[in-house]
Amino acid sequence: MTPGIETGHAVPAEAGSDAAAPGGGSVVLAFPPLVESSFGRYFPSTAVLAGFLQSRRVRTHQWDLNEEFALHLLDPGHLAEAGAGRLVGLEGCHPEEMSAVAGRWLARHHDALFDEDGRHVFAAESGPAFLLAALAQPYLIDPEAEWLTDPALLRSDRTLVYRAYYASLDLAARLPADARLLGVSVPMGPQLVPALLLAEAVKRVRPEVRTVLGGPTLSLMNEDDLARLLDVHRQVDAVVRFDGEAPLLALYRQADAGDWRPTEVAGVSAVAGGGPVHTPPAPGMHPNTLPPASYDPALVARLVGLEMGIVQARGCYWGKCDYCDFVELYDGSPPYRGRSVQSFMAELEHQVGRHGVRRFELITESIPPAFARRFSQAVLDRGLDITWNSFAMVDRRFDAELLQLMVRAGCEYLVIGMETTNTRVLKLVHKSADREENLRFIREAHQAGMKLRINLIPDLPSTTLEEAMESLRDVAELADCVESFTVFPFEATRSSEVGRRPERFGLVVGGGDSGLANQAQYALNHLGNIDPAMTREERTGVHRAYQDFAIGHGSAHMRRTGDEFLDRLPGEDEAFRLGVASLDVLPRGDELVVTHVLRRERTVLPAAVASGLAPWLDGTPLTRRDLTRVYGTAGGTAVLRQLVEARLLTAVAATGRPEPALT
Structure with missing residues (x-):
């Protein structure tokens, strides 16, 4: 509902979910599937809107349907079907695919995703949490334009999993009797189809409840597409674009009074007078x-290690990166509205006092250095025992002294949109830093003890093969200074400066491969194009090289932090075992397909090897002598070497008991 997911200045204690104007109805705020990266997290959009509405004495209810969808996928019946390669409503799945591996492993180790109190460990940064995302990923629908104009698609097999999920919720009983309005927050493109299905399901059981969609997905949609959506999907009563608080309150008051005139509200699109109307936004x-x-x-209590979001700003203090469209989310308002340290600290201390949370994420496109300095000093001055993280961009004002101050103030890590180290390309797309500044930042952050998670885009507009590989060599030389790398293919979006003036960046509109795993997850906003700076084959090779680097760096990091698989040939009488707790073993005829679920690597053991290993597939200890007895001296050594190279073996614990499940 709120595109920037905003919070603000602390006021006297919030009204609470039970405080409402006498006789007034309530609002249900829903966060629908599918955002697999938000499993185990609490996306702030509904909390922000709830805080605002409650301060105006409107009773609210929050539904995190994305988190509940994860529980739906973890149902034993679904895990059994997924493990066999039978995903709900999807054809062509195979037992060797990662979603099936995830289904089988999670069926055996279901408890690994919950603590002893049943709280969710879905967002852990190590261990099996990524398998839950792998289980969900095939159900992701990033809708093309036909989803806006063909309502029959909502009843296709492709949506069967969501329709079954919503049916299981018993919405007729779940909706409060006094509910007047359902507000659906849609930050990500793959939430749009489930949001439309949710609105349809609610209208089916409670047609009088007004359904309102909002969030970045709707705010970035061009008006023609939005008009088509409203004209075809009449289960949607209104769409809020850009800032959501004031429009949502106005729509609630209309619904509560039975006087529905949505197009009179600034920033709202709705059908009126026979067709869709877009009312311009107010500041x-x-x-x-x-x-x-x-x-x-209640939603906080079910999550382990909650990292609570507090908004630092709406918009980006830099706001010049030509490929970014998040700066387009605030039409009608200033492009940047930064929060004061006093206001931010007031909310932080409020949330600590109310929930006891000690881990925080600053919700911002990029934390300004001046704010980082004042905030860090305020944390130290008040003696707050917290940890926090933020998005940031490389800025010369993040000098060694400031980075050290941030670490002392509890900064756990920064997510850096570095993209590349090539100065020519960085200047073309109006990034702040050049190559030398990027490399300086990495070194000084490492020296300060700051963890960095760096995002890379190897094929920003006009990047050549030579430039892409030179940038990869730059970051590889400093890899030990970085906790992790994430690689995104470049995607031109219609709402960015690149999308509006593609020729300026060397792009040729039309064609292009929209099938790449895009970073925006929003196909409706994709601009098909060709970048002649690289051939298709060169681009594919660059993406593969970057991904191999990121995965290899991640694997090395896992080894440094407890991956105890053998990386040497054991001695003659040294006991070892197959690392069954971290492996998925799938028969393929007489062969075995073995997937290391932590490393996401697959090894096929041929029939001659697989048959001999049968006695030890349950994790029973063995030695080189055992392999020699089965395969002969030369064969035993060859098999052992293959198992070590594939990192399928682990040492036997001193107790002799099998190693615990991956956690």
Whole structure:
């Protein structure tokens, strides 16, 4: 509902979910599937809106349907079907695919995703949490334009898993009797189809409840596409674009009074007078004027290690990167509205006091260095025992002294949109830093003890093969200074400066491969294009090289942090075992397909090897002598070497008991 997911200045204690105007109805705020990266997390959009509405004495209810969808996927019946390669409504799946591996492993180790109190460990940064995302990923629908104009697609097999999920929720019983409005937050493109299905399901059981969609997916949609959506999908009563607080309150008051006139509300699109109408937005509220976000204690209590989001700003203080469209989310308002340190600290201390949370994420496109300095000093001055993280861009003002200050103030890590180290390309797309500044930043952050998670885009517009590989060599030389790398293929979006003026960046509109795993996850906003700076084959090779580097760096990091698989040939009488707790073993005829679920690597053991290993597939200890007895001296050594190289073996614990399940 709120594109920037904003919070604001602390006010007297929030009204609470039970405080409402006498006789007034309530609002249900829903966060629908599918955002697999948000499993185990609490996306702030509904909490921000709830805090605002409650401060105006509107009773609210928050539904994290994305998190509940994860539980739906973890049902034993679904895991059994997924493990056999039978995903709901999907054809052509195979038992060797990662979703099936995830289904089998999670069926055996279901408890690994929950603590002893049943709380969710879905967002862990190591261990099996990524398998839950792999299980969900095939169900992701990033809708093309036909989803807006063909309502029959909502009833196709492709949506069967969502329709079954919503049916299991018993919405007729779940919706509060006094519900007047359902607000659906849609930050990501793959949530749009499930959001439309949710609105349809609610209308089926409670047609009088007004359904309102909002968030970045709707704010970035061009008006023609939005008009088609509203004209075809009449289960949607209104769409809020850009800042969501004031429009949602106005729509609620209309629904509560039975006087529905949505097109009279600024920033709202709805059908009126026979067709869709787009009412221009009014200036949004400044984050300093908003009450604290109202995180639902019940939703907080079910998550392990919650990292609570607090908004630092709406918009980006830099705001010049030509390939970014997040700066387009605030039409009608200033492009950047930064929150004061006083306001931010007031909410942070409010959330600590209310929920006892000690880990925080700064919700910002990029934390400004001046704010980082003042905030870090305020944390130290007040003696707050917290950890926090933020997105940031490389900026010369993040000098060694500031980075050290941030670490002392509890900064756990920064996510850096570095993209490349090539100065020519960086200047073309108006990034702040050049090559030398990027490399300086990495070194000084490492020396300060700052963990970095760096995002790379190897094929920004006009990047040549030589430039891409030179940038890869730059970051590889400093890999030990970085915790992790994430690689995104470049995607031109219609709402960015690159999309509006593609020729300026060397792009030829039309064609192009929209099948790449894009970073925006929003096909409706994709601009098909060709970048002649690289051939298709060169681009594919560059992506593979970067991904191999990122995976290899991640594997090396896992070894440094406890991956105890043998990387040497054991002695003659040294006991070892197959690392069954971290492996998925699938028969393929007489062969065995073995997937290391932590490393996401697959090894096929031929029939001659597989048959001999049968006695030890359950993790029973063995030695080189055992392999020699089965395969002969030369054969035993060859098999052992293959198992070690594939990292399928682990040492036997001193107790002799099998190693615990991957956690």
